[in-house]
Amino acid sequence: MIDLKKEFEKEMGNDFMGEVLFGEILSKHSGLATGGPADIFVNPSDAMSLKKCIMFASGKRIPVEILGGGTNVLMNDRGFRGMVITLKNFNMIKVINETSEKVELFVEAGMPLQRLLNRCAEKGYKGLECLAGIPGTVGGAIICNSGSFGQEIKDVIDSVVVISMSGMIKKIDRINIPFTYRASGLDKGLIVLSANITLERADPQEIRRSISDYLARKKAAQPIGARSAGCVFRNPDGDYAGRLIEEAGCKGLKVGGMEVSSVHANYIVNTGDGTSDDFIDLMKKVEQKVLDSAGIRLEPEVRILGDGTKK
Ligand SMILES: Cc1cc2nc3c(=O)[nH]c(=O)nc-3n(C[C@H](O)[C@H](O)[C@H](O)COP(=O)(O)OP(=O)(O)OC[C@H]3O[C@@H](n4cnc5c(N)ncnc54)[C@H](O)[C@@H]3O)c2cc1C
Known part of the structure; x- marks a missing residue:
């Protein structure tokens, strides 16, 4: 049995930027509020630190799980014998391109979905309103192809950037992502880092109204x-x-x-x-x-x- 804390500190040295916890109780990160301790729980600050974590885990054959908002996963009461990685620090939004009709956004995977919706309503970017009230992160929503009222997140995706368990970063165009009902079809080992999405320009008031309508329908029908x-x-x-x-x-x-x-x-x-x-x-x-x-x-x-x- 290796001493993970010692090994992690030895191998990472000063190269790891972010938070690392040993024995972190997963119920704190679960929408259901259940789950025991994870051997290692990391919250890297940047892509290089994330890559170092992945390489550390791969090298030691430590199982890895990615956690978004924890709103669609069940955590074992006895915890997880491996490394849980959260991408909370990957939460940037950037405008890539904007015309009078459309906007292309770069969104990082750890961005809370509802924060993205709020930003879009503020700026007058239309296309995500049906996701109102869905908790969790952009990365989780992509992996689960989350949706509501007949629309899914795949409808606005142009491409995603992923990192593999061997540390390779690549861009995958929408056409090569085999989205189905509540699944992205992306290979299990891939971690979504970001996505490019295209939305329409519209009146912020109209978008806010639409979000409120979807939210009211959701509140009436779901706990x-x-x-x-x-x-x-x-x-x-x-x-x-x-x-x-x-x-x-x-x-x-x-x-x-x-x-x-x-x-x-x-x-x-x-x-x-x-x-x-x-x-x-x-x-x-x-x-x-x-x-x-x-x-x-x-x-x-x-x-x-x-x-x-x-x-
Ligand atoms: C009250 C409530 C209402 C909901 N309503 C809806 C709804 O209307 N429609 C709907 O589709 N869902 C709904 N959900 C389910 C859930 O909120 C969504 O599926 C959400 O998008 C999951 O995101 P998350 O960040 O919480 O993912 P998590 O639960 O953390 O993870 C889900 C899966 O994605 C993986 N994952 C997460 N992030 C990444 C990443 N960056 N890279 C690779 N893998 C990753 C995890 O390993 C896990 O397998 C609801 C949940 C709740 C609690």
């Missing part, structure tokens, strides 16, 4: 303020997971502190002291009930960080 990981299951072809779960009588179903939301049945909310194990048990119960009542096996939308299995 926005509760601790959750977003939709638990993917919608099966031609149907809605929430409808199937509600019809199977699961609203209000509980395991420990986790409960199927009474607002939207495809959300599991942490009512207080719920754990990730409770979440997994409740997911299994819901899955079985829907299978029994509708004959459909639901697929998870929530991603599991590291090894999500039980002890």
